[in-house]
Amino acid sequence: MTKITNQRAIIDRRAVIARLAELAAEDLPKNKRRSKVLELFKQLLTLGRAEVRRRFEEKGDGAQAVRENCFLIDQLVRLVHDFAADHEFQQGVRTSGEALSLVAVGGYGRGELSPHSDIDLLFLLPYKRVPYHEQVVEYILYMLWDMGLKVGHSTRSAEECIRNAKGDLTIRTALLEARWLWGDQGLFADLRNRYRNEIMATTAVEFVESKLAERDSRHSQMGDSRYVLEPNVKEGKGGLRDLHTLYWIAKYMYRITDIGELAAAGIISRQAARRFVKAQNFLWTVRCHLHYLTDRPEDRLTFDVQPEMAVRMRYADRPCARGVERFMKHYFLIAKDVGDLTRLFCALAEEQHKRKPRRLNLSRLFSRPTSVAGFILDGGRLDVTTEDQFETDPVAMIRLFHTALHHEVDIHPKALDRVHRSLKRIDAGLRNNPEANRLFMEMLTSRKNPEVALRHMNEAGVLGRFIPDFGRVVAQMQYDMYHVFTVDEHTVQALGVLHSLEAGKLTEEAPTSSDIIHQVASRRALYVATFLHDIAKGRGGDHSTLGADVAMKLGPRLGLTDEETESSAWLVREHLSMSRIAFKRDIDDPKTIQDFVALVQSPERLKLMLCLTVADIRAVGPTVWNAWKAGLLRELYQRALDVMTGGLSSVAHSTRVKASQAKLRAELAKHGWPAEEIEAHLARGYPSYWTTYDTAIQMRHARLVREAEAVRAPLTVEPRVDTHRAVTEITVYTGDHPGLFSQIAGAMAVSGANIVDAKIITLANGMALDTFCIQDSEGGAFDSPAKLAKLSACIEQVLSGRMRLDRELAARKGKLPSRAHVFKVPPRALVDNTPSRSHTVIEVNGRDRPGLLYDLTNAMTNLGLxxxxxxxxxxxxxxxxxxxxxxxxxxxxxxxRKLEQIRAILLKALEPPVAAAVKAAE
Structure with a gap:
C-alpha cells in the first residue's frame, strides 16, 4: 500500500481533536454547536482535498491521490464518530449490546477513493439496533451528508450481513473488501471470520463464475471492445472494473490482501504482478485527472476532455502525432495489458476449482493432454511443452497461433503469458525466417477466420514485433468523430469482413463483392493489402502512398511473387479511390467512369479494389455501411466493368436498367397495379434511377408517387426510421424548381435535423424525388413523432413561402453537439472543370454544423448556379x-473571375457563424 507522507498537512488529527474539545466546552445551544462543528469539518474537508489535489497536480501520481483521499475521509469519519460518542450522546458505561463498529466497504474498503467517488459505510451492530445506535448513526450520516459527501450506507449485524451475502452478489463483493475503520474491532473480526468460513469457503466457484458473467454483461453494455475511442475508464473493457474483478477473484480464491502476494507465492509471475500495478496506477491517474477536470464523478474519456487530459498528463505534440493521440494510444495499450491479465487470471480460476461448470467450461480440463504440432492440447487449449519452449524455438511463438487457428482451439493463458515474457526473442532473425513467414501468411490468408488469430497475436504483442510497421499503429487512435476503433483494431476487423464475404455471410448487405471475391486471382495480394492498407497512418504525409512503400518492402519477405507484391502495393496506394469516386462524383457522368477505368485499368484490379473498399468501410464502425453506399459502389463497379469489357460484360448498364424495371414490374403486379399504371410509372424514371435504388426502395417510391399523383398533392413528405443505421430517411416528392434543394435543407436545419446523406432525383414528369438521411443533434435517429410532424410542417411552410429561413436559422447557427466543438476542420472549396464534360464540379470540405448545407446551397442559388x-x-x-x-x-x-467568386463565397459560407460575425463587425 502506498505510504502517505506528511499526513498532518492533509489533516492534523490532534489539532482537530483539540478544537472540537473547545467547541464542546463552550456553552452553546445544541443546534449552534452542531453548526460550528459542521463548519469546522467542511473547512477540514476543503483544505484536505486542496492539499491532496496540490500533491497530485505536482506529481501526477494517481495511486498516491486515491490513498490520500481515503486517508482524509477515514480521519473525518473517525472524528465525527468520536465527537458524537464523546460529546453529543455521552454514556457512562456502554453495554455490549451498544457496541458499534464502523466498516468501510466497496472501493472505499479497498482504500481507494478518487476525488468524487462515493463513500460506502457499514455500521456493524452486535445483534439488534438500540436507540444509541440510531442516534450515533444518524448524527454521523447527516454530518457527512451536510459536508457534501455522497455516502452509501447500511446498518446490520454480522448475522444479517452473512445472510444477505449468501443471496446477493453485490453485498458479497462489498463485504469481500470490508476494512475496519473505527469502533469495536471484535465485531469486525467476528464478521470477517464468519465471512471467510461461511461464505468464501463454500462459494468460490460460484463467485468466480458470477463475477465473470457480470463482467461479460458489463462489456456488452459498454460496446464489448477495449478500443472504442471514448472509453469508460471505470466500467469499460480494459478499465478499472476489470482490474477490480481480477482482484476480487484472486482475493476470494487465495485469501490475499495484495496482488504482490500472488507473485510471492509463485501463482503468477512477478512481471504479471508489475503489469497489474502499472495498469492500475495509470488508470487511477487518468480517473483522478478526469474528476478534477470535470469537477464531477466523470469516468468517460469523451472527445472534449481528451486534449486537456493529454496536456495534464504531459503528452506533448510530436511531428507525426498529436499529444492527444499519444495519450490515447498509451491508454489503449494499458487496456490491452488488462486484457492479458484477465485471460491469465481466468485460467488460474479454472485450474483452482475443477468442477462441472456453468459458464467457465471447466470440464474441458479433465480431457487427457495430447500432443499437437509440438504443443500440448490440455483441456481443449494449447499449452507449451516446456517452460523455455519459446526461448529455445522462437518460431514456436508464430506456430502457436497458427496451430490454434488451424485446429480451432483456444490458447492457454499460461502459454500467452510465456509468449509475453519471450517477446524479445522476436528479432530480425525471426522476422526473416522463411518458416515463420510461411506460417504467418497461412494465417493471414486462411479460409478459417484470420481475424481470430491476428487479434490474439496482436493482443499478445506478437504481431507488432513480428511486423514492426504494424507495431507503430497498435493502439493508435484517430482523433475525430468518424473512426470508431483504433487503427490496429480496424485493420483486424477489415480482415474479418473479407472472411465474411468469402463465407457468404454478407450476401444481403454486399451481394456483388460477396460474389466476385470468389473470382479474384490475386487472393493473397488482397489479404495482404487489407492488412497493410492503414499501416502508415500517423507518420505524416499521405498514408496511402507511404503504405504502398511498406507493401513493396514487406511483400517479398512474406513470400509474395513480384506480381502479387505490386498488386498489393497498388491496392494500398489506391484503397480510398473507389469510395471517393462513388461517394463524391456523379457516376452517371461518362467522364467519371472513364477516369476511374484509366486508374484501375484491369477487371482483376477492379474486383480487388471493390472487395478491399467494402471491407475498409464496414470495419470503420457499425453504422457507417448502408445500402445506399453499397448501391453506389456496386454501380460504379458495373459501369467500369462495362467499359473495360467493351460493353460485353454479363450485366451491361442497359441490361441492369431493364432487369431493375422488370423486378419492379413484377412486384407492382403482385400488389394489384394495373398494367397501364405500371408502365406509366416506369416511364417516369431516367436510367440512373433504376440502377441507384434497389427494388424495395423503388416499391416505396412507387407507392408514394402513386398516392401523391392520385390526389395531385403539391408536396409529399414521407419519413422512414432506420434503427440499424441510426438515421431517418425523409423522402420529398414535389415540383422541381431552382433552389428546391436549398430550401429543403434549410427547413431541416430549422427543425433541428442534421443531414448526413442526400440523393437528388428529378423524374421525367418534372417532379423531384429527393431523399435525405437525417439525424438529431446527438447523432441519433430523428424519430420523435412530434419532431417529424414539425419537420413536415416546416418543409411545407418554407416551400410555400410562409417561413423566412434566414430569420429562423439565425438563432440556431453555431449550436453543435456537446462533444463536437473540440474538433477543427480547415475549410476548403475546390471548383474543378476537369471531372465532367458537361458540369462544373464543386467540392467543399469543412466543419459540420446545423444549417451548413443550407448556407452552401443557398449561396450557389444566389450565384445563379x-x-x-x-x-x-x-x-x-x-x-x-x-x-x-x-x-x-x-x-x-x-x-x-466567376470561378474565383464561387470559391470566395463558398469559403465564407463555410465559416462558423461566430467567426463570420466577427469579420463582418471588423
Whole structure:
C-alpha cells in the first residue's frame, strides 16, 4: 500500500481533536454547536482535498491521490464518530449490546477513493439496533451528508450481513473488501471470520463464475471492445472494473490482501504482478485527472476532455502525432495489458476449482493432454511443452497461433503469458525466417477466420514485433468523430469482413463483392493489402502512398511473387479511390467512369479494389455501411466493368436498367397495379434511377408517387426510421424548381435535423424525388413523432413561402453537439472543370454544423448556379460535399473571375457563424 507522507498537512488529527474539545466546552445551544462543528469539518474537508489535489497536480501520481483521499475521509469519519460518542450522546458505561463498529466497504474498503467517488459505510451492530445506535448513526450520516459527501450506507449485524451475502452478489463483493475503520474491532473480526468460513469457503466457484458473467454483461453494455475511442475508464473493457474483478477473484480464491502476494507465492509471475500495478496506477491517474477536470464523478474519456487530459498528463505534440493521440494510444495499450491479465487470471480460476461448470467450461480440463504440432492440447487449449519452449524455438511463438487457428482451439493463458515474457526473442532473425513467414501468411490468408488469430497475436504483442510497421499503429487512435476503433483494431476487423464475404455471410448487405471475391486471382495480394492498407497512418504525409512503400518492402519477405507484391502495393496506394469516386462524383457522368477505368485499368484490379473498399468501410464502425453506399459502389463497379469489357460484360448498364424495371414490374403486379399504371410509372424514371435504388426502395417510391399523383398533392413528405443505421430517411416528392434543394435543407436545419446523406432525383414528369438521411443533434435517429410532424410542417411552410429561413436559422447557427466543438476542420472549396464534360464540379470540405448545407446551397442559388446532383458525405465532424452545377444558361462555369467568386463565397459560407460575425463587425 502506498505510504502517505506528511499526513498532518492533509489533516492534523490532534489539532482537530483539540478544537472540537473547545467547541464542546463552550456553552452553546445544541443546534449552534452542531453548526460550528459542521463548519469546522467542511473547512477540514476543503483544505484536505486542496492539499491532496496540490500533491497530485505536482506529481501526477494517481495511486498516491486515491490513498490520500481515503486517508482524509477515514480521519473525518473517525472524528465525527468520536465527537458524537464523546460529546453529543455521552454514556457512562456502554453495554455490549451498544457496541458499534464502523466498516468501510466497496472501493472505499479497498482504500481507494478518487476525488468524487462515493463513500460506502457499514455500521456493524452486535445483534439488534438500540436507540444509541440510531442516534450515533444518524448524527454521523447527516454530518457527512451536510459536508457534501455522497455516502452509501447500511446498518446490520454480522448475522444479517452473512445472510444477505449468501443471496446477493453485490453485498458479497462489498463485504469481500470490508476494512475496519473505527469502533469495536471484535465485531469486525467476528464478521470477517464468519465471512471467510461461511461464505468464501463454500462459494468460490460460484463467485468466480458470477463475477465473470457480470463482467461479460458489463462489456456488452459498454460496446464489448477495449478500443472504442471514448472509453469508460471505470466500467469499460480494459478499465478499472476489470482490474477490480481480477482482484476480487484472486482475493476470494487465495485469501490475499495484495496482488504482490500472488507473485510471492509463485501463482503468477512477478512481471504479471508489475503489469497489474502499472495498469492500475495509470488508470487511477487518468480517473483522478478526469474528476478534477470535470469537477464531477466523470469516468468517460469523451472527445472534449481528451486534449486537456493529454496536456495534464504531459503528452506533448510530436511531428507525426498529436499529444492527444499519444495519450490515447498509451491508454489503449494499458487496456490491452488488462486484457492479458484477465485471460491469465481466468485460467488460474479454472485450474483452482475443477468442477462441472456453468459458464467457465471447466470440464474441458479433465480431457487427457495430447500432443499437437509440438504443443500440448490440455483441456481443449494449447499449452507449451516446456517452460523455455519459446526461448529455445522462437518460431514456436508464430506456430502457436497458427496451430490454434488451424485446429480451432483456444490458447492457454499460461502459454500467452510465456509468449509475453519471450517477446524479445522476436528479432530480425525471426522476422526473416522463411518458416515463420510461411506460417504467418497461412494465417493471414486462411479460409478459417484470420481475424481470430491476428487479434490474439496482436493482443499478445506478437504481431507488432513480428511486423514492426504494424507495431507503430497498435493502439493508435484517430482523433475525430468518424473512426470508431483504433487503427490496429480496424485493420483486424477489415480482415474479418473479407472472411465474411468469402463465407457468404454478407450476401444481403454486399451481394456483388460477396460474389466476385470468389473470382479474384490475386487472393493473397488482397489479404495482404487489407492488412497493410492503414499501416502508415500517423507518420505524416499521405498514408496511402507511404503504405504502398511498406507493401513493396514487406511483400517479398512474406513470400509474395513480384506480381502479387505490386498488386498489393497498388491496392494500398489506391484503397480510398473507389469510395471517393462513388461517394463524391456523379457516376452517371461518362467522364467519371472513364477516369476511374484509366486508374484501375484491369477487371482483376477492379474486383480487388471493390472487395478491399467494402471491407475498409464496414470495419470503420457499425453504422457507417448502408445500402445506399453499397448501391453506389456496386454501380460504379458495373459501369467500369462495362467499359473495360467493351460493353460485353454479363450485366451491361442497359441490361441492369431493364432487369431493375422488370423486378419492379413484377412486384407492382403482385400488389394489384394495373398494367397501364405500371408502365406509366416506369416511364417516369431516367436510367440512373433504376440502377441507384434497389427494388424495395423503388416499391416505396412507387407507392408514394402513386398516392401523391392520385390526389395531385403539391408536396409529399414521407419519413422512414432506420434503427440499424441510426438515421431517418425523409423522402420529398414535389415540383422541381431552382433552389428546391436549398430550401429543403434549410427547413431541416430549422427543425433541428442534421443531414448526413442526400440523393437528388428529378423524374421525367418534372417532379423531384429527393431523399435525405437525417439525424438529431446527438447523432441519433430523428424519430420523435412530434419532431417529424414539425419537420413536415416546416418543409411545407418554407416551400410555400410562409417561413423566412434566414430569420429562423439565425438563432440556431453555431449550436453543435456537446462533444463536437473540440474538433477543427480547415475549410476548403475546390471548383474543378476537369471531372465532367458537361458540369462544373464543386467540392467543399469543412466543419459540420446545423444549417451548413443550407448556407452552401443557398449561396450557389444566389450565384445563379443550377445544382444537377449533390453528393453529401459526413465523416463524424467533417463534411465533404460535392455538387455538379451549371450556370443559368445550362453550361459549365469557365470564366476565371466567376470561378474565383464561387470559391470566395463558398469559403465564407463555410465559416462558423461566430467567426463570420466577427469579420463582418471588423
Amino acid at each position: 443550377q445544382i444537377s446532383s449533390a453528393h453529401i458525405s459526413t465523416y463524424g465532424e467533417r463534411v465533404v460535399d460535392v455538387f455538379y452545377v451549371k450556370d443559368v444558361f445550362g453550361h459549365k462555369v469557365e470564366h476565371d
